[in-house]
Amino acid sequence: MGRNASCQQKQKLRKGLWSPDEDEKLLNYITKHGHGCWSAIPKLSGLQRCGKSCRLRWINYLRPDLKRGTFTQEEEDLIIELHAVLGNKWSQIAAHLPGRTDNEIKNLWNSSLKKKLRQRGIDPTTHKPISEENMSLTNTDELSPTGAYADNKCTATCSYKGTPVDMFLLDDNVPNPLSNISFPLSSHGFEVSSGFGYDNPIPSIPSVVHQDSSSESLGFPNVANTIWCDMRQDGSFFDSTPLPWLEEITTNEGDQVGIGTGIDMGIGIDAECIGQSLSLPIEMQNHRVSLFDDSKGLSMTQQLF
DNA sequence: AAGAGACTCAACCGCCAGACT
């Protein structure tokens, strides 16, 4: 590639692993002068490397703000959450993990996280359950959700049978539907999953619901199949107002149950699914979703994006 | 102990977009 001419000079440039001596030269130069123009650095610092190689070495190894060591469980969970939304946008994912590089995250994903997800029965590409039996009673294969995450703001659209529905940001005034659910009840085949963020198990959920104490996060691709619940960063719920009729929602053994500790993500409820199963009237519009239970005098409205 | 296979991770490759000429 002609574009790579700068890295394939006539003069012999070193390749492969960096020696301590080279590291020192690069570190000393950048510490003194900053990196400036990367392509000029090899000459100025006395290295026989191409500028790209210097840049990579600095970003992935020499930068002083790098966090060393193995990833924490929280970091791994966050990567999975972010990957569900962003896909293989490693640099964007890395932007949410201070001190971690895109290369490091990519390696972790390819060597470890993909495998872990598969072991949990989740397709690492789609973040959907691998087994279709895990899917609930909605026609989820007709759903086509897409999502994006940037600057701590989630944007998403989700269409169902051609109708754009069902992605919401939490309105702080909207009651948290999971706050008063007792588990387990008779099964409606619902899956309760986390939204976006770190996951914590719901303490009251018995192990029969999910053998593993940690919850699985399914993220956007399963939005219409899940209930999302948001917590503040300090662990408190946005609202603990009970919605008694939601106590009728249950999970199957093996379903994933979790709570997202939000990153500006809110409640998502598969309103149609809930409405059908509970025989509740439901209204879906482009800008809000409402559930009603007139007999109990309850209603819940969520604003869409 | 040794060989094979699996795994990890640093580094390279090729492509792209934006800036510059």
Added chain:
DNA sequence: TAGTCTGGCGGTTGAGTCTCT
């Protein structure tokens, strides 16, 4: 407008290490 340069990105590679038999 077209060509070139540069930085940045995601995919891939391969050497080194680990684990298993």
